[in-house]
Structure formats: structure tokens, C-alpha cells
Amino acid sequence: MGHKRLRFVGLVVAAMVLAAACGGSSGGGTPAKTFKIGLVTDTGGLNDKSFNHLADVGLEKAKTDFKIQGDVKESKTGDDYIPNLTDFASKNYDLVIGVGFLMQQAIGTVSGQFPNIHFAIIDGAGTDANGKDLQHTNVQSLFFKEQDAGAMVGAMAGWLEKNGKAKKNLHVISAVGGVSIPPVNHYIAGYKWAAKMEDPSIQVLVGYSNNFNDPAKCKSVAQAQINAKSDVVFQVAGGCGLGALQQAGQSGVYSVGVDADQKDADPSVIASALKKVDVATYTAISNVVKGQFQGGALTFSIANDGAGYAVDNFSLPAELKTELDKIQGQIKSGALTPPADIPA
Amino acid sequence: MPLGSVVFAFVVGALICLVTGANPIDAYSGLLCGGFGIACAQGENPALQVSNTVVFLIPLITTGVAVALPFRAGLFNIGAEGQLLAGAIACTAIGVQFKDLPAVILLPMVLLGGMAAGAVWAGIAGVLKATVGAHEVVTTIMLNYIAQWLLRYLIIGGPLQLGAGTSTSKPIGQGARLATLLPADNSLIIFGLPASVFRVHTGLLIALVAVAAFAFLLWRTSFGYEIRTVGQSQKAARYAGVSVSRTIIITMLIAGAFSGLAGAIQISGVDHNLTDKYFTDTTGFDAIAVALLGLGSAVGIVLAALLFGALHAGGAIMQSDAGISSNLVLVLQALILFSIAANFVGAIRKGLPFGRKSADLPPELPPAAGLMSEAAAPPPEPT
Numbered sequence: 001m002g003h004k005r006l007r008f009v010g011l012v013v014a015a016m017v018l019a020a021a022c023g024g025s026s027g028g029g030t031p032a033k034t035f036k037i038g039l040v041t042d043t044g045g046l047n048d049k050s051f052n053h054l055a056d057v058g059l060e061k062a063k064t065d066f067k068i069q070g071d072v073k074e075s076k077t078g079d080d081y082i083p084n085l086t087d088f089a090s091k092n093y094d095l096v097i098g099v100g101f102l103m104q105q106a107i108g109t110v111s112g113q114f115p116n117i118h119f120a121i122i123d124g125a126g127t128d129a130n131g132k133d134l135q136h137t138n139v140q141s142l143f144f145k146e147q148d149a150g151a152m153v154g155a156m157a158g159w160l161e162k163n164g165k166a167k168k169n170l171h172v173i174s175a176v177g178g179v180s181i182p183p184v185n186h187y188i189a190g191y192k193w194a195a196k197m198e199d200p201s202i203q204v205l206v207g208y209s210n211n212f213n214d215p216a217k218c219k220s221v222a223q224a225q226i227n228a229k230s231d232v233v234f235q236v237a238g239g240c241g242l243g244a245l246q247q248a249g250q251s252g253v254y255s256v257g258v259d260a261d262q263k264d265a266d267p268s269v270i271a272s273a274l275k276k277v278d279v280a281t282y283t284a285i286s287n288v289v290k291g292q293f294q295g296g297a298l299t300f301s302i303a304n305d306g307a308g309y310a311v312d313n314f315s316l317p318a319e320l321k322t323e324l325d326k327i328q329g330q331i332k333s334g335a336l337t338p339p340a341d342i343p344a
Numbered sequence: 345m346p347l348g349s350v351v352f353a354f355v356v357g358a359l360i361c362l363v364t365g366a367n368p369i370d371a372y373s374g375l376l377c378g379g380f381g382i383a384c385a386q387g388e389n390p391a392l393q394v395s396n397t398v399v400f401l402i403p404l405i406t407t408g409v410a411v412a413l414p415f416r417a418g419l420f421n422i423g424a425e426g427q428l429l430a431g432a433i434a435c436t437a438i439g440v441q442f443k444d445l446p447a448v449i450l451l452p453m454v455l456l457g458g459m460a461a462g463a464v465w466a467g468i469a470g471v472l473k474a475t476v477g478a479h480e481v482v483t484t485i486m487l488n489y490i491a492q493w494l495l496r497y498l499i500i501g502g503p504l505q506l507g508a509g510t511s512t513s514k515p516i517g518q519g520a521r522l523a524t525l526l527p528a529d530n531s532l533i534i535f536g537l538p539a540s541v542f543r544v545h546t547g548l549l550i551a552l553v554a555v556a557a558f559a560f561l562l563w564r565t566s567f568g569y570e571i572r573t574v575g576q577s578q579k580a581a582r583y584a585g586v587s588v589s590r591t592i593i594i595t596m597l598i599a600g601a602f603s604g605l606a607g608a609i610q611i612s613g614v615d616h617n618l619t620d621k622y623f624t625d626t627t628g629f630d631a632i633a634v635a636l637l638g639l640g641s642a643v644g645i646v647l648a649a650l651l652f653g654a655l656h657a658g659g660a661i662m663q664s665d666a667g668i669s670s671n672l673v674l675v676l677q678a679l680i681l682f683s684i685a686a687n688f689v690g691a692i693r694k695g696l697p698f699g700r701k702s703a704d705l706p707p708e709l710p711p712a713a714g715l716m717s718e719a720a721a722p723p724p725e726p727t
Contacts, residue, residue, distance in 0.1 A: 038664070043624060071664040076656070076674075078621020079614075083396045084660050086541050090389050102620065105512075113530050113538045129515035129617050131506055179511045179620055180500055210496045210511075210623060 035068040035095070035289050038088030039281075040081065042100035044212055045074045048239040050259040051277040055099045055122060058281025066289045081106035089114040095288040097281060098122070101183050105129060111136045118293050120284040122277055123183045125297070137295035140287075142280040145301035146183055147338035148331055149273035150190025150234075152302075152309035153256045155327050156271055157191070157232040158198030159320050160254070166231045167253050174205035174230035176221045176244040178212040178237035182340075187236045187258065187273060190338035194327070205230055206342065215243030222247040222255075232256060234273070245269055254314075263312030270314035276306045302331045346637045346644070346684070350651065353679035357672060370666035375673070378661025379654025386665050391535035393657060395542040399614060401653030403428070403606040405551040407631035408649055409558045410466075410603035412640040414480070416562060417595045418575040423469060423484025424603045425628025426491035427462040431604025433495060434461030435611045436504060436618045439516025450519035455550070455608050462604015463597045465491065470596025474589035480596070492623060499618050506617070513618040522546045522613035545613035552646075554602060559642035561598070571595055603628065633681050652677065 039059050041052040052074075059070045071093075073084040081103050088096040089110055098107045101123040108126035111119045112134065119126065119139045126139040157173045160166040175191055177184045192204040205225045209217040222233050222244035233248040234256040235241030241258060242265050248255035249268035257265060257272035280300050287293050300306020308328075316324075330336040358368035373383045379397050381390025407424040414421040435458040442450055465487055472478035498504040504513040522545045532539040562568040573581040574591045581588055606627065611618065630652055637651070638644030655677060659670035 043621075073660045073664050074670055076659065076670060077624065077626065078619060079400065079625075079656075080660060082543070083399075083657065086392065087388060087661065087664070090392055090537050090541065091387050105619075110541075113540050115530075129512075131510055131512070180509060181511055182509050185509065208500075210500065210620075213624060 033067060035066065035285075036088075036091070036093040037062070037068050037070045037285055037288075038091075038093040038096045039070065039072045040084040040088070040096070040098050040103070041072065041074045042081075042098075042102050042212075043075050043077060044100075044238045046072065049242065049262060049265060050238045051122065051275060052099050054260050054275075054277035055097065055281045058278035059097075059285065061278065062282050062285040062289075066286065068285065068289065078102065082110060085110040085119075086113070089117045089119075092117070094118060095120060095285060095293070097284060098124075099277070100124070101181055104131070107139060108134045108136070111139045114138075118288055120281075122280060135295075139295055140284060140293065141297040142277075142284060143297055143299045144183070144186075144275045144277075144280070144307055145299060145338070145340075146186035146273070146275055146307065147190030147193070147340055148302040149275055149307040149309055150187035150236075151194035151331065151336075151338035152190075152324060152328060153234060153271050153273045154191035154194030155198050155324060156309075156320065157234070157254075157256065158195035158202055159323055161195075161202055161231060162199035163319075165317065165320075168229065168231045170229045170231060171199060171201050172203045172205065172229040173232040173234070174207065174222075174225035174228075175234040176218050176225070176237055176241055177206065177208040178218075178240055179210055180208050184208075184236045185342055186340050188234075189340055189342045191234055191273075193339050193343050196343070198323075209237055209240050211240045212238040214240050215246070217243065219243030219247045223251070226251045226253055232270075234258070242266075257312070261310040261312065263310070267313050269312045271312055272310045274308045274310055276300060276308070279306050302328060303334075346639060346648070349637065349680050349683040352683040353676050356679050357676045360672070360675060361668065366666065366668045371662055371668045371672060374662030374665040374668070375655065375658035377665065378658030380658075384661075388661060388665075389535060389537055392537060392541060393661070395544050396657040397650070397653045398544045398548060399653075400656045401649040402545075402547050402551045402613070403610050403627045404631060404634050404649035404652055405646060406554050406602045406606040406609070407628050408634035408638060408645040409555055409642075410462075410599040410606070410628075411631045411635035412638065412645060413558060413562070413571070413599045413602070414595055415635060415640050416575045417571045417591060418578070419470075419473070419592065419595065420481050421466065421469075421484055421596070421599050422481055422632065423466060423487050423628070424599075424606075424631045425625065426484065426488035427465045427600045427603030428607035428610075428625070428628045429488075429491040429495050429622060430465040430600075431458035431462040431607030432611045432618060432622060433491075433498060433504075433607075434458050434604070435520070435608035436513050436516055439520030439611065440504065440514045443517025443520070445517065445519050447519040447521075450517060451522070451612070454516065454520045454612055455605065458604045458608025458611075459601040460604065462600040462602070462607065464600065466596040466600025466603065467593065470593040473596070474592045488628070495618065495622055499620070504618065511620040515617040516611065520612055521616060522550075522609065524613075543614060545609075547609035547613035550605070550609060554605060555642045555645060558602070558645075567591075567594070603631075630677070633677060633684075636684050637680060 044052045095118045098121040104124040104127040107121045111126045122142050125133040125141040126136050175188045207221040209221045211217045218240040232254045235244040245255045245266040249266040254270045255268045257269045259275045261272045361368035376382045377384035381393035410424045435454040438457045439454045469480045469483040473480045499513045524545045526539045526542045528540045530538045570586045634648040638648035655673050659673035663670040
């Protein structure tokens with residue numbers, strides 16, 4: 001067996017040498033004023049049809065508007081966050097963007113190691129292991145009032161139930177959350193609050209799949225809710241939630257997408273709660289390009305067009321349209337404030 | 345055979361690159377850079393890449409052992425992931441509960457606690473196998489799910505949760521943490537970067553000791569002989585006076601301890617708390633590939649762990665440098681496994697399921713055990 005191992009080692013070494021010989025020449029000098037932007041997705045990946053995808057949309061838009069080099073790294077597992085962020089930072093990128101609340105601790109660690117590199121994080125801050133914001137001045141937090149978007153689709157669901165325009169009209173709707181973390185619960189809080197405002201007799205079921213990636217898990221949570229008479233299923237679970245949308249379609253009830261416009265995910269999707277991560281990403285990049293980067297929090301909401309809703313595979317009754325416009329106007333003006341915590 | 349599998353995977357991977365319009369040389373030089381710090385095209389720090397690879401390979405070594413050892417006894421341990429989680433949970437619970445104890449007491453406590461928890465987790469499957477004959481493939485898979493859901497409960501709403509609305513545990517005490525090889529200092533510059541970015545920790549040494557202990561146990565002790573005897577033929581082992589059920593239970597206990605150690609080392613050396621990333625952790629499943637590719641030998645496991653660690657670390661660099669989806673890495677891993685499995689199918693077809701030295705394997709052995717025994721015998725030369 002000994003000579004076999006030796007041959008194995010020998011071949012690995014030979015392969016390395018060969019690739020070193022072939023691959024060494026593709027670098028080249030970078031022109032002076034090109035800003036380098038690095039985007040690190042969470043484990044949902046670029047094809048989550050949700051906020052990782054939207055962050056990339058924002059990056060692509062910035063690429064066409066500014067002179068930037070934009071590079072993306074998809075994180076396969078949570079173990080990849082630190083290496084991916086560190087790689088961009090070690091190469092002196094002008095801005096390193098982490099997508100998602102789950103990357104908070106990694107951003108906290110890496111931003112401390114590279115105080116001269118600018119970081120931005122969607123949905124979070126740079127924290128220590130206790131979840132405490134480290135307040136690093138090189139970190140910009142991009143937050144959203146998800147409850148604004150949740151309230152718009154919640155109002156829609158509540159109105160449909162109250163006026164008998166949904167499928168079963170038993171005054172039961174539901175939400176499938178990924179993990180019980182603030183950005184997820186904000187959506188559900190607005191959804192439940194607005195649904196109750198429209199239809200006081202409504203019952204809002206809330207379940208969690210404890211997963212953001214595996215559609216099968218959300219599918220089974222949605223099925224349990226539909227068996228408990230849910231008529232509208234709101235998914236707040238990224239890629240996992242696509243399973244909830246499919247289950248709603250198979251069970252013949254309505255569903256609501258999240259983060260991005262998910263009308264193509266399933267015919268049952270009547271609306272999507274929009275968190276305009278593309279707007280936030282683009283804003284962060286443009287701040288860096290214009291030399292206006294600032295540490296601390298930036299919040300995106302209905303008021304600054306950073307949140308909203310889209311009507312999908314559904315034709316909106318005129319009365320409902322009027323009602324939704326009214327609510328959106330009131331949230332924008334501050335007359336109505338959807339809660340951040342899920343109401344009882 | 346393992347070399348052939350790897351070469352096969354890389355050749356097919358290159359074809360996939362070509363078919364999808366990408367340049368395989370770019371892809372593989374990205375992988376080499378991310379994996380070994382060689383041929384870096386865009387100013388990556390070589391030392392950082394090597395450091396990342398080593399961090400990834402440490403848990404693969406010990407979980408690889410946890411799969412390889414039961415293979416030798418004819419058992420297919422699919423439960424390394426669950427045992428790793430049990431170890432991580434125990435390590436965290438102890439590290440949080442006794443967070444003020446000094447390292448000289450607390451560090452052995454969390455590591456041994458993790459090993460004990462992993463041993464118990466695997467021991468359940470071992471006892472069920474030895475007493476009522478429940479197949480270990482089924483029980484270890486089920487125990488994986490139980491460990492996952494236990495973890496979810498513990499850090500979401502359970503006693504280890506950091507605070508409302510979080511899905512992480514409280515951090516373990518300073519005394520429960522394994523030191524990094526370089527000082528964890530943000531202001532000290534080593535290899536052109538802050539020293540704290542190099543995350544290689546002393547768990548590497550523990551893993552190397554563990555794999556050496558595995559080899560010693562298997563080849564230099566009478567119990568190791570019993571394990572191998574049971575793996576070759578339970579009837580013969582019984583005839584020779586070896587207690588098969590006792591061997592099965594103890595083998596699983598030891599394997600679980602290795603996996604539990606991997607979980608404890610990850611918490612103690614890298615993460616310092618349990619996070620939701622453990623919901624989708626796949627180390628214990630990658631370990632199956634590592635054990636197979638390493639032919640169940642100590643050196644083989646280390647080399648296979650190195651390859652898989654490098655693939656993991658290299659994928660992200662390949663994506664950002666060459667613009668090729670890091671999913672290619674998953675394709676390569678799958679192709680390696682596939683070609684190992686395909687080789688096995690070929691052996692069956694030829695009517696030579698098991699190698700020349702071990703002519704007497706009972707047919708009810710799981711396929712992988714047959715594969716391992718075949719590997720132990722001199723394989724046909726692949727030119």
C-alpha cells in the first residue's frame with residue numbers, strides 16, 4: 001500500500017505544479033479608479049429568488065451605473081461566512097457586503113480585523129458572540145421595516161377573508177417562518193396586525209420550519225396549516241418557503257411570496273411582500289463610490305421606497321385596491337405604524 | 345482506486361466546465377488557490393487559503409475515523425453527523441454552564457464531555473444492533489434527525505438560547521476555547537494580514553493524535569483484531585471466541601466518541617457557540633466520502649480530508665476568480681463518490697465482490713463493508 005500512497009501524493013503534487021504553470025498569468029494590473037465591491041451571500045445562494053438574489057440585482061445595477069468591479073461569493077455553509085468575507089477584505093476591496101442576519105457575528109469578527117475596509121450588512125449589524133452590536137465605525141447596517149411590507153399583504157389577506165373573496169373564507173390565514181429571528185418576525189408581525197385590522201375575527205396561524213433552504217420542510221409546515229383551515233399562506237422562509245407556495249398551490253389555497261416578487265414561483269401566489277434589498281445594496285455601493293460611506297444604521301421602509309408589495313397572479317378588486325392605497329399612504333405618512341413584534 | 349476516482353471526477357468536472365462554456369483551467373487554478381494557496385490569480389493571500397483549508401479538514405479527520413472504524417467491523421455508521429451534533433451540544437452546554445472555570449479544568453471537560461455525548465449517541469445504535477438486530481444504517485440516520493431537532497429546540501426557545509429572537513446559543517467561556525496556533529491578535533501582522541485571520545487551532549493536533557490512535561487501536565491491539573475479525577466474518581469471530589455483540593457495541597461507542605470530539609473541537613476551536621449553521625451542517629456526511637476515499641486507513645483519511653477540505657475552501661475562490669459557480673465543487677465531490685461506488689458495482693459484476701485475502705465475508709454485510717475489505721486487500725493495479 002505504501003507505494004500507492006506515494007503515487008497519490010506524487011500525482012497531487014504534479015497536478016498542482018501543472019495548474020500553477022497554467023494559471024499564473026491571468027492577473028494583470030487594476031486601473032486606478034475602479035471600486036472593488038465584494039458580495040457574500042448566505043447559504044440561500046444567488047438563486048433563492050429572494051434577498052440574496054435581490055442583493056445581486058442591486059450589485060448588477062451598480063455595475064452599469066458606476067465604474068466598479070463586483071464579485072460574488074456564495075456561502076455553501078455557515079462555515080464559509082468568515083473565509084468569504086476575509087478573502088475580500090484581505091484583497092482590499094472598497095466595500096464588502098454580507099447578505100443576511102445570519103452573518104452578523106462573522107461581520108463583527110472580520111470588521112474588527114480589517115478596520116480600514118468598509119463593510120455593509122443586510123438585516124444586521126456587526127456583533128460579538130453575545131449578539132451585542134460592536135458599533136464598528138466601518139460597518140453600515142442596512143435594516144428594513146419588514147412589518148411595512150408584511151402589513152400590506154396582511155391587509156390584503158384580511159380583506160379577502162372578510163369579504164368572502166378567498167377560497168374557503170373560514171377566517172383563518174397563516175405564515176410559515178424560517179427561523180424565529182427579528183427580520184422574519186417583523187414580516188409576520190405586520191401581516192398579523194393588518195389582517196386583524198381588516199378582519200377582527202380572523203385567526204392567524206404562525207409556524208416555523210427552522211430552515212431557510214429546504215423546500216420540503218416548509219411544505220410540511222404549510223400543509224399542517226392548510227389542514228387547520230388556513231386559506232392564505234404567507235411564506236417568510238427564503239428558499240425553504242418556495243415549498244410552502246407549492247403546497248398552497250396543490251391544496252388550492254392562496255399564497256403570498258416574500259422579499260422578492262415571487263409570482264413565477266407558483267400560480268397560487270397572489271401577492272409578494274417586498275423588501276427592496278436591491279435598493280439597499282445599490283444605495284450602500286453608491287455611498288462608497290461617492291465617498292459618503294457612514295457607519296451605523298440605514299433603515300429602508302415604505303416611506304423611502306425600500307419596502308412595499310406586488311400584486312401577482314390575481315386581479316385586485318377595485319375596492320381592495322383603494323383600501324391598500326389608503327393603508328400604504330397612512331403608513332407612509334406615519335398615521336399607521338405596523339408593530340415590529342408579533343401581536344397576541 | 346481512490347486516485348482513479350479523483351482523476352475521473354476532475355476529468356468529468358473539466359468536461360462539465362467546457363460544456364457550460366467555462367474554462368476548466370481557470371476553474372481548477374481557482375480551486376488550487378483557494379485550497380492550497382498555489383497559483384492565486386487575484387492577489388489572494390496564500391497563507392490565508394492554507395489556513396482555511398486546515399480549519400475545514402480538522403473535523404473531517406475525526407468524523408472520517410468515526411465512519412472508518414465501524415466499517416472495519418462491518419458496520420455502516422451514517423450517524424457521524426448526529427454524533428457530532430451531540431458532541432457540539434455537550435461541549436457548549438458544559439462550556440456555558442461552567443464558563444468561569446480555568447482552561448486547565450474546563451478544556452478537558454468540554455472535550456471529554458463532547459466525546460462522551462457522541463459515544464452515547466452512537467452507543468444507542470450499537471446496543472440496538474447487538475441486542476435486537478436493528479440495522480445501524482436505519483438507527484443512525486434516525487438518530488441524526490433526533491440530534492438535529494434537539495439542537496433546534498435547545499437554541500430556539502430552549503435553555504441554551506442566547507436571547508429571545510435569536511437562533512444561537514450563549515458563547516462558551518474563555519477557558520473552554522482551544523487556542524489558535526497564531527496569536528488571535530488584530531494588530532499583529534503576520535504574512536501581511538492581521539494574525540487573527542489565521543484560524544488554525546490546536547484542534548489540528550488533537551485530530552492528528554486521534555487518527556493515530558485509531559490506527560494503533562485497529563492494528564496494534566487485540567481489540568482492533570477483534571473488530572477486523574468481526575468485520576470479515578461474524579461466524580468465524582464467534583468460533584474464535586470473540587463476542588460479536590460486545591465488539592459491535594464498543595466499536596460504536598469509540599466511533600461516536602471520535603465524532604463527538606469533532607463537534608466539541610468545532611465549538612471549542614472555531615465557533616465558540618452553537619448557531620443555526622449546525623442545522624444544515626454536512627461534515628458527518630462528507631466524512632463517509634472521506635472514509636471511503638481514504639480506504640479506511642489513517643493516512644488515507646488524512647489525505648482524503650485534505651482533499652475535501654481544499655475543495656470546500658477552494659470553491660469560493662473559484663467562484664469569485666473564475667466566475668464558475670462553487671456548486672462545481674459539489675459536483676466534483678459527488679463524482680468522486682460516484683466513481684467509488686461504480687467501482688464497487690464493477691466488482692460485483694465480475695463475481696469477485698470481495699478481495700483475495702478476505703474470501704469469506706457473509707453476504708448480509710452492508711455493501712460499504714465489503715468495499716472496505718476489498719480495499720484492505722491489494723487491489724488490481726489500475727495501470
